[in-house]
Amino acid sequence: MNTSRLLGLLGVLLLPAAHAAPFNFDQQSYRQDVQTLASDEFEGRGPLSHGEKLTVDYLEKAYKSMGLAPGFGDSYRQSVPIAKISADQSMELKIGDMVFHNGDEFTARTEQVQPKVSLKDNDVVFVGYGINAPEYHWNDYANIDVKGKTVILLVNDPGFATQDPQVFKGNAMTYYGRWTYKYEEAARQGAKAVFIVHETAPAAYGWNVVQNSNTNAKYTLVDDNKNSSHIGVMGWVQHKVAQKIFNAAGLDYDQLKLTAAKPGFKSMALNLKANLKIDNTIELATSYNVAGLLPGTTQADEWLVMHAHWDHLGKTSHNGETRIYNGAVDNASGVAGVLQLARHFKGLKGDDAPKRSMLFSAFTAEETGLIGAQYFAEHPPVPTKQLVSFLNIDGMNVGKGVDYILRYGEGVSELESYLDKAAKAQGRRVKADPRPQNGLMFRSDHFALAKQGVPGLMFMSLGDTDPDYIAHKYHQGADDYDPNWDLGGVSQDLALISDILTQLANNDDWPKWLEASDFKKRRAQDGL
Known part of the structure; x- marks a missing residue:
């Protein structure tokens, strides 16, 4: 472990422990969210499709029903002008x-x-x-x-x-x-x-x-x-x-x-x-990022972002055959996870309520080049210097729980120390990305925010807990909801993410980049 990372870890360990209300996983509502978002009715959630309308309406209704405030001024939607x-x-x-x-x-x-x-x-x-x-x-x-x-x-x-x-x-x-x-x-x-x-x-x-x-x-x-x-x-x-x-x-x-x-x-x-x-x-049209805001109690101008992209590949017609790419794991599972976390933190009262503001978001067009995330990063609802961290779920472990959590990148930012601490509290180990050659750090929405200097963590289990996934399901028609999913992995990972969010939402820490990079230079421009 390099010296800077060790110091980052010690700094986090010395922070006063935030009181963590226990995270309770509601398996029934999670299954309902995934099953709905990954249904044929939603047509693979392609941007600018009927599936997008159903998806965005579903998410906005969910945020409203929780009592979250609009994430973009007076709207839950951020218009993203794109060409199809x-x-x-x-x-x-x-x-x-x-x-x-x-x-x-x-x-x-x-x-x-x-x-x-x-x-x-x-x-x-x-x-x-x-x-x-x-x-x-x-x-x-x-x-x-x-x-x-x-x-x-x-x-x-x-x-x-x-x-x-x-x-x-x-x-x-x-x-x-x-x-x-x-x-x-x-x-x-x-x-x-x-x-x-x-x-x-x-x-x-x-x-x-x-x-x-x-x-x-x-x-x-x-x-x-x-x-x-x-x-x-x-x-x-x-x-x-x-x-x-x-x-x-x-x-x-x-x-x-x-x-x-x-x-x-x-x-x-x-x-x-x-x-x-x-x-x-x-076709020149407008797609939408969707987000709900939980204002902080005492540090409301400091924001955390908890995110999963809502889109997938939509549906195609070839030789008279229509195929729907429902993207149940990628990424209905992640969107449903964010909704679970939003319900949890919105339900906290009194001293348990988060001090910092929390934005629960779902962006469009990740699958075609992080388009929604890029637009958000360039047009954030508050300046990027007010964004503490960006946590991103891109495919959850819908199988049984495991004794580890994956870490993407090493010695990149102090957020790794939060991951270490939360995993240890669960009796789990942190496992280095087993396929660093795949470049997963650069293939999901957190990367667009990193280019603006905002440090992030990605949570992804694709191809690790299910070795068959990449070969036969990833970006294919077989990525469907399965009522036989165990969901033990979802439960333990959401509890771990909840722990990290609780720490960040209630302390004064601004996690820093450790590795010399353009990300670190960009953050320094914001005085952080």
Whole structure:
């Protein structure tokens, strides 16, 4: 344990213990919330759908019935202006003399608010991992001009490829490994299109997840220039497709990717042309974040946020078959957990009532890039310097209880000390993220707030307590409510979260970032 983390832990342990009214898990109401939110009637809770209307109405009614105040001034809803962009799925990708089929071999979409986006005889280049990271002395764009070109690049980062802890963070993914970063950096470099090569191990999910997530309607915030600065084509290609492309260029893809993970790699032109046409149907509309506020008794201008995203993938139609992605675990289970916590804290009276204000929130469009969270982070109901911490549930352990709680990240913020203490009080151990290569720290709503300097904790059990989940349920039609769920894991985790919230709601602590990062710099700008 590093010195700063040890000091953070000692500081928390020396704080006066807040009186904790026991958390009582109401299994019946929890089941009802999950079953309703994950029902076919709610159509997979897709943003801008009939399912969104049902979901937002359900949550607002729940907050009102508890007696929570509106979270956004005089409203429980925060309007999030977004574009729904639906691409014609009959598109084909042509590279050289080869033709690839949408869905099975590649996916492509855009966030540019344009009815048509196309590549016409566009130069194709390979830029390794597509990373420009001065602190790691790494720049895949150093020796090549990609302006107006099609970029092919690798998923994850060189640390995962080498498993060398001296390269980036070794097995643990950095933000440079996330697909969101890769699109953003390619756009900064002036590229017109990006195709990320999918491989299951470094991506941390199978091709079916890429296919299900990118072949239906997608959502984006819209800037004043209709997102013209965003990458024109956001694509993925199958591993076998990449092999064919590189073979056509006279190169060995699998050998070249090994070279790309070593310092000194030089990006290269493939001397091939790309052609693609994306026809879009665009709907400009308003989606909603939803939140209820429990004002604090004596420190009302200091806020805690307890959160879970409400959206999932909605429903799709393919070859005459309609499929609903109900997202029972991801993330109806988390939303129902937040409602349980809201009922608990709203029921506390007198000296037990929290001193700090508590916002219980559910944001839109997490699944398509943390859109609702990004909008909230950029338009918070109070300045971010008044947000103490952001706790986030993204999928609960709906099975039996376990003797551990997962920690995502290590030595990142002092909130880890709160997690340590709450787990110890339950007789549980804190278990490090068993799959740090998956980059889960960067894949949920708390990350949008972290970029604004607000420290957070994520609670997620996907693929750990249920090893079958990622392979057969994650972002698939099988993520349905099951009346046979044990819910022992939900009960113990909500009690643990309640303990942490109780401590934070009743002390004067402002948990700090431990690791040098842009998050820490941003928090310092707020004087914290």
